[in-house]
Amino acid sequence: xxxxxxxxxxxxxxxxxxxxxxxxxxxxxxxxxxxxxxxxxxxxxxxxxxxxxxxxxxxxxxxxxxxxxxxxxxxxxxxxxxxxxxxxxxxxxxxxxxxxxxxxxxxxxxxxxxxxxxxxxxxxxxxxxxxxxxxxxxxxxxxxxxxxxxxxxxxxxxxxxxxxxxxxxxxxxxxxxxxxxxxxxxxxxxxxxxxxxxxxxxxxxxxxxxxxxxxxxxxxxxxxxxxxxxxxxxxxxxxxxxxxxxxxxxxxxxxxxxxxxxxxxxxxxxxxxxxxxxxxxxxxxxxxxxxxxxxxxxxxxxxxxxxxxxxxxxxxxxxxxxxxxxxxxxxxxxxxxxxxxxxxxxxxxxxxxxxxxxxxxxxxxxxxxxxxxxxxxxxxxxxxxxxxxxxxxxxxxxxxxxxxxxxxxxxxxxxxxxxxxxxxxxxxxxxxxxxxxxxxxxxxxxxxxxxxxxxxxxxxxxxxxxxxxxxxxxx
Numbered sequence: 205x206x207x208x209x210x211x212x213x214x215x216x217x218x219x220x221x222x223x224x225x226x227x228x229x230x231x232x233x234x235x236x237x238x239x240x241x242x243x244x245x246x247x248x249x250x251x252x253x254x255x256x257x258x259x260x261x262x263x264x265x266x267x268x269x270x271x272x273x274x275x276x277x278x279x280x281x282x283x284x285x286x287x288x289x290x291x292x293x294x295x296x297x298x299x300x301x302x303x304x305x306x307x308x309x310x311x312x313x314x315x316x317x318x319x320x321x322x323x324x325x326x327x328x329x330x331x332x333x334x335x336x337x338x339x340x341x342x343x344x345x346x347x348x349x350x351x352x353x354x355x356x357x358x359x360x361x362x363x364x365x366x367x368x369x370x371x372x373x374x375x376x377x378x379x380x381x382x383x384x385x386x387x388x389x390x391x392x393x394x395x396x397x398x399x400x401x402x403x404x405x406x407x408x409x410x411x412x413x414x415x416x417x418x419x420x421x422x423x424x425x426x427x428x429x430x431x432x433x434x435x436x437x438x439x440x441x442x443x444x445x446x447x448x449x450x451x452x453x454x455x456x457x458x459x460x461x462x463x464x465x466x467x468x469x470x471x472x473x474x475x476x477x478x479x480x481x482x483x484x485x486x487x488x489x490x491x492x493x494x495x496x497x498x499x500x501x502x503x504x505x506x507x508x509x510x511x512x513x514x515x516x517x518x519x520x521x522x523x524x525x526x527x528x529x530x531x532x533x534x535x536x537x538x539x540x541x542x543x544x545x546x547x548x549x550x551x552x553x554x555x556x557x558x559x560x561x562x563x564x565x566x567x568x569x570x571x572x573x574x575x576x577x578x579x580x581x582x583x584x585x586x587x588x589x590x591x592x593x594x595x596x597x598x599x600x601x602x603x604x605x606x607x608x609x610x611x612x613x614x615x616x617x618x619x620x621x622x623x624x625x626x627x628x629x630x631x632x633x634x635x636x637x638x639x640x641x642x643x644x645x646x647x648x649x650x651x652x653x654x655x656x657x658x659x660x661x662x663x664x665x666x667x668x669x670x671x672x673x674x675x676x677x678x679x
Contacts, residue, residue, distance in 0.1 A: 214274040215253050215296055221270045222256055222298065229257045240281050240299040242292045246545045246595050247630060252279055252293035257301045261377060261385060261416040267300050268414065269383035271660055278381075279662050280410040282352030283325060285344075287548050288629030290356065290409055294664040300414060302351055308332050309417065316422045317374055317391055322351025322415050338422045341366035344625065345531040351415045357407030359625035361458045361530070364450070364583025365489070366423065368625070373406050377417035381656040391419055404651070409627055410662035412655050426489035429457075430499065431523040432514040434506050439463050439482040439566055439578070441509040443559035446484065446582045448505050450555050454498060458487035459583040460530055463566065466537070466577035466590075473536030474529035479512065484582075485530050486514070487523075533579050537590040541575055544592040547604055549631075551615035552586040552624025561618055562587055565611055572607055586624035612638075633668040 222230050231237075237251035253276075258264045271278045277297025284291060293299065305321035306328065312318065313336050320329060327347045330339050342353060344360035352358075354376065359368040366372070375389040388401035405412055436442040442461055449456060461484060462470065468480050486502065488495045503514065517526045529536075538546060553561045562578065569576045569589070580587025589611065593604045612622045612635050622628075622635040637645050649667055652659075 215276050218270055218274040218276040218298065219254050221274075222254065222267065225266055225270065226256050226263070229259070229263075231255045231257075237299070240279075240284070240291060240301065242286075242289045242630075243284060244548075245287050245289070245631070246547050246593065247289040247292065250292040250294050252277075252299040253296045255281075255299045255301055257304055259304050261305075261379065264300055264302075264379045264414050264416050265383045265385060267298060268379050268381065268660075271298055272381060272383060272658065275658050275660060277660050277663050278410075278414065280351070280355065280414045282323065282349030282355075283347065285346035285348045286352065286356060286629060287626045288623070288631035290627060290629040290662070290665060292630060292664070294630075297660075297663075302349065302414075302416070305351075305416065306349075311336060311338070312391070313338065315391065316424070317419060318422055319417060319419045320350050321417055322349060322354075324350045326350065326353065333422065334425070337425050339425050340372070340420055341423050342369055342372055345533075350418050350420065354406050354415055354418050355408065355410050356627040357625070359581060359584070359586065361460055361487075361527070361581055363581055363586075364459055365455060365457045370403065370406050372421045373402060373418060374421055375419040376402055376405050376415050378405055378413040378415055380413045381658065381661050385416075386413075389419075407627070409629060409666050411652060411666050412661060414661075426457075428490060428492045428495050429523065430488045430495050431458075431517040431526055432486045432499075433478060433483050433517075433526070434486060434502075434514045435479045435481040435483045435512040436506075437481065437510045440559050440563050441511070442482045442484055443562050443582065445506050445509040445511060447555055447558060448508070449502060450583060452501070452505065454501055454505075455490075456486065456498075456502075456583055457489040458485065458527075459581075460485040461562070461578070461580045461582040461587060462530070462533070463578040465575075466533060466579045469536035469540055469577055470529045470533065473539055474525070474532060476529055478515070481512075484511075485526065487527075530579070533577070534590065537577050537592065540577075541592040543594065544575075545595045547591040547593055547608065548588060548626070549591070549608060549611065550580075550586060550588040550624050550626050551611055551620055551622060552584070553615050553618045553620030555583075555585045557618040557620070558582055558585050558587075561614060561620070564614060565589065568607055568610055572603055574603070574607060576607070581624075584624070585620070588626075628666045630665060633666060636666070636668055 241251040302323040305323035309319040576591040
């Protein structure tokens with residue numbers, strides 16, 4: 205472990221070399237550095253020593269090589285939308301801002317794929333693809349960068365039909381901690397050649413390398429789209445309807461749960477007039493005939509569980525308003541308790557356990573007197589709580605931590621995961637061993653050590669500190 209004095213000296217030498225190489229594309233102002241650390245949740249802001257704005261893979265290589273030479277940390281930055289402290293720099297270091305690397309490099313319409321730079325955002329990409337009748341389906345809500353979405357293995361509202369980033373990334377270009385560039389795979393839809401390096405880096409949260417280019421699987425724009433809201437008498441009824449829909453094989457494009465508290469927040473923030481009951485936000489993709497069939501089947505299932513008549517958003521602008529209200533759930537909840545900070549967390553369980561998990565979580569929220577609306581991509585068993593807490597009040601934080609621990613423990617007991625899409629970062633490192641076991645975490649640590657022996661790539665993230673004793677010493 206380097207001493208603080210050595211880290212300070214090494215960092216200054218690295219900054220001097222970076223300033224010489226990047227000039228005006230490097231910044232050290234306090235405000236800018238804080239903007240490139242954690243800004244979206246309750247964790248303390250730990251800014252880097254400098255920010256470098258990269259415009260090419262070669263720029264990223266040069267930053268990494270300079271930092272590697274001085275053992276200085278490197279933290280990749282996309283759009284800053286992560287929620288578990290992924291962007292903090294607890295040991296200082298250099299944030300590489302990839303937002304200027306936002307070009308579409310190739311679109312292969314016949315193969316339904318494209319190659320983009322890591323700083324391309326999903327909305328900008330879909331605007332570009334629309335002219336070819338294509339779209340990229342992963343929609344985490346925030347207008348995140350494609351590189352950041354790959355790094356955190358993002359999911360979102362369309363995952364029930366189109367999968368997550370894990371399923372939609374064909375290949376990556378990555379700058380390793382040495383500065384070497386690798387391409388993890390070809391554009392072929394399948395391969396049996398060697399280890400699956402693409403999946404290794406998807407979800408690695410910047411701890412193994414810096415993603416600079418992404419090859420994505422695309423979809424054709426659906427012929428028709430229909431969206432609706434369906435209210436239910438209870439959150440259990442809504443979840444049971446979801447379970448039945450999924451088990452019946454109905455190909456929903458989106459199926460989102462909002463509890464009554466979240467519906468009230470959305471009504472106030474987005475000026476909607478929805479019944480203040482648990483609700484499912486729905487979207488159907490296909491032909492006019494197939495959508496009509498899907499709607500009929502869903503309506504039959506919903507009625508079994510007391511679902512109301514569906515409120516339709518038929519015009520594109522009405523659909524956009526409906527889904528924007530869902531995507532603005534974060535901001536609508538922030539308005540519920542001015543001055544409080546949000547602890548946004550998520551878990552994911554097998555769909556068959558969804559109702560049980562959500563109902564028990566709602567009971568905890570009510571019993572503890574918390575403000576924590578629930579929203580979720582429940583078609584794949586994933587849901588979120590948005591816990592509003594006065595983080596400077598120890599009693600409130602202790603209660604929040606008790607609630608969060610119970611939530612994760614419950615999900616793991618149901619053979620689920622501590623995070624379905626937010627990622628681990630700093631906030632959920634402590635749960636990794638309970639979910640995967642010490643042996644698996646040790647294997648992850650071995651992979652990290654092999655690729656990044658000096659631990660310069662986003663250190664302090666994902667892997668928890670080890671207390672295991674091996675050969676007479678702690679590891």
